[in-house]
Amino acid sequence: MKEKIMAASIELFEQNGFSETSIQDIVDALGVTKGTFYYYFTSKEELLMDIHLRYIEGLLDEEERIISDKQRSVREKLYDIIFMLIHNVERQGREARIFFREMKHLSEEHLQKVKEKRDLFRQRLQALIEEGMKNGELRCDLSPSIATLTVLGAANWSYQWFRPDGELTDAEVAKQMVEILLDGMSAPSVSKAE
Amino acid sequence: MKEKIMAASIELFEQNGFSETSIQDIVDALGVTKGTFYYYFTSKEELLMDIHLRYIEGLLDEEERIISDKQRSVREKLYDIIFMLIHNVERQGREARIFFREMKHLSEEHLQKVKEKRDLFRQRLQALIEEGMKNGELRCDLSPSIATLTVLGAANWSYQWFRPDGELTDAEVAKQMVEILLDGMSAPSVSKAE
Structure with a gap:
């Protein structure tokens, strides 16, 4: 999952920029919850x-x-x-x-x-x-x-x-x-x- | 003034990034109003x-x-x-x-x-x-x-x-x-x- 979060984020950061991408956008792209994100990254x-x-x-x-x-x-x-x-x-x-x-x-x-x-x-x-x-x-x-x-x-x-x-x-x-x-x-x- | 707005913006964009800098930040740095900004830039x-x-x-x-x-x-x-x-x-x-x-x-x-x-x-x-x-x-x-x-x-x-x-x-x-x-x-x- 950590790998998947990184891959999805890289795609979003490149497309929309780091500042414009929220943690919500990242978890939405993967269909997971914010809890999952915070399990891997602070x-x-x-x-x-x-x-x-x-x-x-x-x-x-x-x-x-x-x-x-x-x-x-x-x-x-x-x-x-x-x-x-x-x-x-x-x-x-x-x-x-x-x-x-x-x-x-x-x-x-x-x-x-x-x-x-x-x-x-x-x-x-x-x-x-x-x-x-x-x-x-x-x-x-x-x-x-x-x-x-x-x-x-x-x-x-x-x-x-x-x-x-x-x-x-x-x-x-x-x-x-x-x-x-x-x-x-x-x-x-x-x-x-x- | 156009020149001054560009110079102040360049400084702010480099320091904080384009997305993180608001028009308010730019006019605050110059002590002018938003109206002044919009006179020069849409x-x-x-x-x-x-x-x-x-x-x-x-x-x-x-x-x-x-x-x-x-x-x-x-x-x-x-x-x-x-x-x-x-x-x-x-x-x-x-x-x-x-x-x-x-x-x-x-x-x-x-x-x-x-x-x-x-x-x-x-x-x-x-x-x-x-x-x-x-x-x-x-x-x-x-x-x-x-x-x-x-x-x-x-x-x-x-x-x-x-x-x-x-x-x-x-x-x-x-x-x-x-x-x-x-x-x-x-x-x-x-x-x-x-």
């Missing part, structure tokens, strides 16, 4: 935090799995992370949009929890980029934090535009994005040779 | 649309000015556009956050107007990238639309993290971001030569 805000935490924790687990793979290069791991983020928009588009839009409705304490996990995701990606700079895969004349935020921005922005039924698959979009971020958009004759 | 939703339109129209004007400059290369123009987007977060951080977060509160008709202008911004950027592919500045083996969305994502995401009082200035962030997007993050020995 408030609508706690439910929102659970949605946020589950979303970011899922991403953190996948990121850890990718980074700990000793068989793959930094370049390959960057592809895996970007693919994971875009693929995730395909699988969890609603959660992604709620994650980015409704964060301001979290209480200060809950927001802090979510922010710590977001920061961890970014810090691990930055550590991977720094590893690539040390092992010679990546150039060293860039700020690791700007490089990290550029990669994250390009991939995360896809929640605004990526459509699973669009022209390119998530794998193709990720492949092109990694090529741009690692090899650049310049024509070979004018890049690096300058 | 509703809170119309005010939100005016904020959105003014924001995107400002960006469109600057984009046009940049692209029409015959003295500059495509590479330089891409720098100018990325700098403009990051610099804009510095100048108009509140408007930027409201622009991305509160769009769902626009009516279908107003949303359409804003979307058309957003699309125009993206289409013009894509035309610039296609021009670079034709004139030999940019490589031709990338999808122009993915390249455009990667550039836009990297730069737009800065509204989530760029702080004017941070370590790097907007010009330095833009410079590094353009280097990544045009020349790539790979070390010279492993990029392109593969």
Whole structure:
């Protein structure tokens, strides 16, 4: 039931917004009583935090799995992370949009929890980029934090535009994005040779 | 007064959210009557649309000015556009956050107007990238639309993290971001030569 309440709420929050959705709307959508809701959540805000935490924790687990793979290069791991983020928009588009839009409705304490996990995701990606700079895969004349935020921005922005039924698959979009971020958009004759 | 109402609303919308801010809150913040509000806006939703339109129209004007400059290369123009987007977060951080977060509160008709202008911004950027592919500045083996969305994502995401009082200035962030997007993050020995 907890799962059902979360799924129904995600749908309502995305459609109508967090503030516009009441606990009554949520229980009406499921045909249950408010008592059922309060058995699982103390408030609508706690439910929102659970949605946020589950979303970011899922991403953190996948990121850890990718980074700990000793068989793959930094370049390959960057592809895996970007693919994971875009693929995730395909699988969890609603959660992604709620994650980015409704964060301001979290209480200060809950927001802090979510922010710590977001920061961890970014810090691990930055550590991977720094590893690539040390092992010679990546150039060293860039700020690791700007490089990290550029990669994250390009991939995360896809929640605004990526459509699973669009022209390119998530794998193709990720492949092109990694090529741009690692090899650049310049024509070979004018890049690096300058 | 119209300007003052917009400025006060932007502050309240960012602090408390669009739904949580009433017209009463807005007029209270300014010490005026509701009559004054309704002299300039028919509703809170119309005010939100005016904020959105003014924001995107400002960006469109600057984009046009940049692209029409015959003295500059495509590479330089891409720098100018990325700098403009990051610099804009510095100048108009509140408007930027409201622009991305509160769009769902626009009516279908107003949303359409804003979307058309957003699309125009993206289409013009894509035309610039296609021009670079034709004139030999940019490589031709990338999808122009993915390249455009990667550039836009990297730069737009800065509204989530760029702080004017941070370590790097907007010009330095833009410079590094353009280097990544045009020349790539790979070390010279492993990029392109593969």
